[in-house]
Amino acid sequence: xxxxxxxxxxxxxxxxxxxxxxxxxxxxxxxxxxxxxxxxxxxxxxxxxxxxxxxxxxxxxxxxxxxxxxxxxxxxxxxxxxxxxxxxxxxxxxxxxxxxxxxxxxxxxxxxxxxxxxxxxxxxxxxxxxxxxxxxxxxxxxxxxxxxxxxxxxxxxxxxxxxxxxxxxxxxxxxxxxxxxxxxxxxxxxxxxxxxxxxxxxxxxxxxxxxxxxxxxxxxxxxxxxxxxxxxxxxxxxxxxxxxxxxxxxxxxxxxxxxx
Numbered sequence: 711x712x713x714x715x716x717x718x719x720x721x722x723x724x725x726x727x728x729x730x731x732x733x734x735x736x737x738x739x740x741x742x743x744x745x746x747x748x749x750x751x752x753x754x755x756x757x758x759x760x761x762x763x764x765x766x767x768x769x770x771x772x773x774x775x776x777x778x779x780x781x782x783x784x785x786x787x788x789x790x791x792x793x794x795x796x797x798x799x800x801x802x803x804x805x806x807x808x809x810x811x812x813x814x815x816x817x818x819x820x821x822x823x824x825x826x827x828x829x830x831x832x833x834x835x836x837x838x839x840x841x842x843x844x845x846x847x848x849x850x851x852x853x854x855x856x857x858x859x860x861x862x863x864x865x866x867x868x869x870x871x872x873x874x875x876x877x878x879x880x881x882x883x884x885x886x887x888x889x890x891x892x893x894x895x896x897x898x899x900x901x902x903x904x905x906x907x908x909x910x911x912x913x914x915x916x917x918x919x920x921x922x923x924x925x926x927x928x929x930x931x932x933x934x935x936x937x938x939x940x941x942x943x944x945x946x947x948x949x950x951x952x953x954x955x956x957x958x959x960x961x962x963x964x965x966x967x968x969x970x
């Protein structure tokens with residue numbers, strides 16, 4: 711996402727507020743993170759590893775279980791870290807940190823794992839430079855991120871209602887690939903997964919996005935409450951996408967492995 715499109719303070723505040731509800735509705739997040747974890751080579755045995763954008767610590771715990779090592783959980787949202795700390799594991803350390811300015815020494819880590827966090831960075835290239843800086847030679851970064859096409863149905867429905875930005879904007883795949891190619895890693899691989907969730911009605915989707923802390927965080931979003939007339943128009947527009955399974959919401963997820 712571009713620097714003009716997102717406010718880190720708004721991101722941190724939104725996810726902090728969502729800390730107690732996030733895990734209740736994070737089925738997709740767990741699935742795509744598990745897919746990323748499964749992509750790590752079986753031969754990988756990191757001595758020092760980080761869960762970057764750890765959120766509630768779900769994958770911090772999974773990394774700890776897989777590698778039997780203490781994991782450093784970093785997140786920009788202090789509320790998420792408080793929740794994660796209460797869940798454990800005891801071996802983890804939790805630090806408030808910005809992915810674009812990591813509080814880690816050069817060449818100090820073997821693995822950086824980050825699931826659905828880096829799409830909230832205004833400058834992904836800077837975050838990748840920081841990752842490369844803190845990785846040891848031969849180290850691995852595994853991350854996934856949302857790309858353009860995510861929540862396309864919701865965006866299309868809103869476009870029928872007004873001209874405001876109501877849905878988070880994500881980087882086009884070609885732009886992401888260009889950023890990856892220019893990040894200075896020895897080699898990398900990127901594969902896109904499409905996930906389509908279905909909802910009985912629009913309110914179920916909007917409730918889930920709010921519970922995740924991932925509702926509209928763009929600059930240019932309308933101020934104040936959404937009026938009844940606009941909500942009624944949005945509901946009618948979204949009904950045009952209805953399938954037998956319900957109202958679809960598509961997520962385009964890029965799964966990426968990079969080696970220093």
